[in-house]
Amino acid sequence: MGVYQEKPALAPPNSTTGPIAWVRLNLVSTPLNTVMTLIAIYALWQLLPPILNWAIFDANFAGDDAAACSTSSGACWVFVKTRLGFFTYGFYEEAERWRVDVSFLLLALVIVPQFFNNFPYKAWIGLAGLTVMPIVTGILLLGGVFGLPAVETHTWGGLMLTLVLSFVGIVAALPIGVVLALGRRSEMPMIRMVCVTFIEIWRGVPLISVLFMASVMLPLFLPEGWTFEKLLRALIGITLFQSAYMAEVIRGGLQAIPKGQFEAASALGLGYWRSMSLIILPQALKLVIPGIVNTFIALFKDTTLVLIIGLLDILATVQATIVDPAWRGVSTEGYIFAAFCFWVFCFGMSRYSQALERKLHTGHKR
């Protein structure tokens, strides 16, 4: 029988760590993989230079009319530059656009701290973003009080309209979704029935038809003289529609929480609402962050559908300008710009959700 001796830890062989190992493992691990790598390199070599040439090296950035773009074959970013105001504010009166800028700034001030882990008063800033900020920006954008001239909502458009629709949709759909999800799991048959009916009706119709109904049909049913803003109607339609989806996402999370959690809370004397808000929902919502953000992203992109009821979101403003006879052949630039704007926000939401998941992960199994 030998004597136990602890063996010293050795450094791993060169072939398992470092860049060479990475290349071996990821690029040339099998013959098929090697072929794929070569094809990918060839494709990049063929595609990348023309794209870069078009978008950057041959592109036109200077100037302020269509003539500036006739000099080269690259992208005509001059078009986007000259129309940026329209893409951002729509028909919002030029003299009042500072109000939109201030609103953008407020939004950024609320959102940016949420990306940093130890930002002071982060939670309070977030809370203000959900309560005070919407009221302040609402007053700012609408005007009509405090000496601010009123700005009609039908002049709103572009990025600001997209952001207003998505922000209101997101902020309102989440709590309504939570209530619907709880209602659908309620033990009271009446409440459960109401929630199931609501969810299934809204989930069963396309958003386009909801928007149509809101803008065309609803006024027919309302009594004479009862009109309310087209924007408001679109907002309500989008919110209710998305809250039905949100409810189902959250219900998935609620179902994943073991019954024991609720029992433990009950045994400690916590009532239904406290058990839900302190124990069940924090866990359930955390579980379905990917699903919730997925719904948010879908909502953000679905706001483009307001085009069909005559509201000009950012995509619609782009579309409206590329038909301008003064500018020809700029549709690619316009659409790329719109796509880029959407991508920035959606990617931001995605990254935020991943950071949130990491942060809330407390390394537990139940």
Place this chain on the structure above:
Amino acid sequence: MTKNPDATTDTVTKAKLRNGNDVAKEDVIQLIDMNKWYGNFHVLRDINLNVHRGERIVVCGPSGSGKSTMIRCINRLEEHQKGQIIVDGVELTNDLKNIDKIRREVGMVFQHFNLFPHLTILENLCLAPIWVRKESRKEAEARAMHYLERVKIPEQALKYPGQLSGGQQQRVAIARSLCMEPKIMLFDEPTSALDPEMIKEVLDTMVELAEEGMTMICVTHEMGFAKTVADRVIFMADGQVVEENEPHEFFNNPQEERTQKFLSQIIQH
């Protein structure tokens, strides 16, 4: 009577109550002809049980015999359909106020601990005292640390449940119940989900608690615990109380055939 901030004097009086024969034995839990059905299945049949203040009761029996269901009825995690349950003078009915009142006085420890995984140990312990008993955070934290010391894991206060071993988690669960200063503790197979080397630390905690005079009803398969701690052992089978006796008699001289069979089966291993 409901709130006694000084836990030590409370336990001392309880101990006196238990030891002094001159003090009339007060029933703190009464189950009178209690019946329960799951759909058509008759789970509990005419259960009659009186528990005195300070009494330690062990409930055992084969699985599916209704042991857990019975103690879960006592704090209304399960509803009974017939008969009466009276806890500390309050009858359990559909009245939410009574249910609340009873749940504040009855602590419960579960087989799977059921700690709240999104909260730290300290937050787990402070949550109910703050929200239900309306204590200040400082007060609740002080008591939480007191009980964490009692279960010998104060150094884990800021960790999350997932970072603790099963035995530690169960001790936290016991401490969490104690933070509500319950008069009665229910244990629903507290060691069944634990690895063998962790069972002892949980049982030790329970023995200490018993020695302090806590009224306890414990569903368990730990017969050693029953022998040393219990005042009375109750054997259940098929939803009925088959036999009850003080532990020495119960283990050495079981009267019913079912009991004998059950005991012979566990003692073999």
